[in-house]
Amino acid sequence: MQKAPHVTDYLTRHCADDEYGCLRGFEAQGGYRAAHTALREMTPQKILDEVRQAGLQGRGGAGFCAGLKWSFMPAPEQQPSYLVCNADESEPGSFKDRLLLERAPHQLLEGILLAARAIGAQKSFIYIRGEYAEAARVMQRAVDEAHAKGYLGDDVMGSGFSHDVVVVRGAGSYICGEETALLESLEGKRGHPRVKPPFPAQRGAFDRPSTVNNVETLCHVPHIIGRGAAWFRSTGTEKSPGTTLFGVSGHVVRPGLFELPLGTPLDEIIFEHAGGVADGRKVKGVIPGGLSMPILPAGELDVAMANEFLQEKGSALGTGGIIVMDDRTCMVRTACVISEFYRAESCGQCGPCREGTAWINDIVTRVERGTGTAEDLELLVDICDGMEGQTICAFADAAAWPVRALLKHFYADFERHVREGVCSFSGSFQL
Numbered sequence: 148m149q150k151a152p153h154v155t156d157y158l159t160r161h162c163a164d165d166e167y168g169c170l171r172g173f174e175a176q177g178g179y180r181a182a183h184t185a186l187r188e189m190t191p192q193k194i195l196d197e198v199r200q201a202g203l204q205g206r207g208g209a210g211f212c213a214g215l216k217w218s219f220m221p222a223p224e225q226q227p228s229y230l231v232c233n234a235d236e237s238e239p240g241s242f243k244d245r246l247l248l249e250r251a252p253h254q255l256l257e258g259i260l261l262a263a264r265a266i267g268a269q270k271s272f273i274y275i276r277g278e279y280a281e282a283a284r285v286m287q288r289a290v291d292e293a294h295a296k297g298y299l300g301d302d303v304m305g306s307g308f309s310h311d312v313v314v315v316r317g318a319g320s321y322i323c324g325e326e327t328a329l330l331e332s333l334e335g336k337r338g339h340p341r342v343k344p345p346f347p348a349q350r351g352a353f354d355r356p357s358t359v360n361n362v363e364t365l366c367h368v369p370h371i372i373g374r375g376a377a378w379f380r381s382t383g384t385e386k387s388p389g390t391t392l393f394g395v396s397g398h399v400v401r402p403g404l405f406e407l408p409l410g411t412p413l414d415e416i417i418f419e420h421a422g423g424v425a426d427g428r429k430v431k432g433v434i435p436g437g438l439s440m441p442i443l444p445a446g447e448l449d450v451a452m453a454n455e456f457l458q459e460k461g462s463a464l465g466t467g468g469i470i471v472m473d474d475r476t477c478m479v480r481t482a483c484v485i486s487e488f489y490r491a492e493s494c495g496q497c498g499p500c501r502e503g504t505a506w507i508n509d510i511v512t513r514v515e516r517g518t519g520t521a522e523d524l525e526l527l528v529d530i531c532d533g534m535e536g537q538t539i540c541a542f543a544d545a546a547a548w549p550v551r552a553l554l555k556h557f558y559a560d561f562e563r564h565v566r567e568g569v570c571s572f573s574g575s576f577q578l
């Protein structure tokens with residue numbers, strides 16, 4: 148048997164080609180072949196088992212095993228049930244799903260078809276953040292093309308399986324990326340997270356069993372089904388297989404998206420792929436996985452970018468959005484920017500989140516302006532303690548983690564502000 152080639156850019160290899168966004172161009176690169184074969188020759192259970200054996204971790208932030216999540220769905224007799232694709236991508240520092248939506252829409256549709264078949268869903272919703280107007284336009288065009296070709300609708304590809312995809316646009320709210328807030332918004336309600344249980348697999352969209360998966364997660368599926376779980380596991384680490392799209396922004400020479408195996412060292416991504424720190428400066432700190440992931444100081448960049456290694460350093464992969472800050476950066480200002488975002492985006496449903504995010508922002512703002520005290524710095528830690536794990540969803544945790552990590556690694560910056568009563572990082576970004 149011929150061994151499948153070891154490819155480390157299977158998600159994005161053809162994304163620079165305009166034709167790839169159209170059905171014909173996608174098919175020319177082997178697109179829809181995995182679905183064509185699987186819908187006819189594989190049972191739903193077999194598709195699910197293959198994805199589970201592949202060890203695909205969700206790429207939306209929490210890293211939950213996709214095959215395991217799918218297995219929570221009830222038997223197909225409990226119809227209707229839904230697949231919901233989370234294309235809200237509002238985490239600052241993350242811009243990977245946008246590329247996949249705009250440049251490879253059929254790859255996502257093929258992933259949706261296979262996932263829907265595995266969980267027995269007849270309808271999928273793609274929930275796209277309001278600001279992604281172009282992505283919504285491209286996805287709708289791809290859905291129309293797939294319908295016209297018999298790749299969606301009744302009796303898909305003559306397989307007996309029927310499936311429809313609905314493209315829905317959000318209105319630009321970060322919390323609507325949290326899966327249960329997304330479901331509320333999808334139903335036309337205010338985007339407030341739901342108390343769990345029941346989990347979406349029990350009661351999801353429109354009170355029906357539902358599975359929510361991130362865009363990138365679903366895009367891996369056709370490659371797993373087409374080439375097999377063992378092939379997928381040949382890239383990445385044992386616990387975190389496959390590639391992912393690392394988005395690098397901040398003070399680097401070449402910001403952008405880099406599809407690389409999970410487990411690629413953070414310093415390799417920054418210094419080789421992203422060209423190193425701009426203006427010949429040094430790194431001060433790096434947020435490794437989107438705004439809510441705890442920052443790492445310059446001395447800890449030799450870490451492999453996979454959850455099992457990042458967690459040892461007190462951080463996590465999140466969405467793979469890497470934000471690099473150089474040695475001119477004031478970390479108190481960084482805390483101001485981050486806490487302002489969470490203050491504005493808290494949905495206000497839970498007291499510890501609503502009050503905590505505002506309180507943190509007030510305190511770091513006065514520390515930045517030079518009127519903060521040493522007691523304020525202790526108070527910040529107490530507020531974080533009162534937020535983490537105390538609310539309906541993980542937003543409050545996501546707001547507390549970055550502040551806690553900034554205090555842990557850059558306490559000297561905060562102390563200096565308190566002591567000197569002024570920001571002395573003259574080269575830092577302005578507020």
Ligand SMILES: Cc1cc2nc3c(=O)[nH]c(=O)nc-3n(C[C@H](O)[C@H](O)[C@H](O)COP(=O)(O)O)c2cc1C
Nearest residue numbers: 205206207233235236237324325326360361364541
């Ligand atoms: C505040 C908050 C915002 C989130 N935003 C997103 C998002 O924009 N996109 C996304 O895929 N997941 C987001 N998530 C994670 C989702 O709740 C959910 O775990 C994910 O969509 C599941 O997909 P996956 O298993 O394929 O990763 C967010 C979670 C929280 C707590």
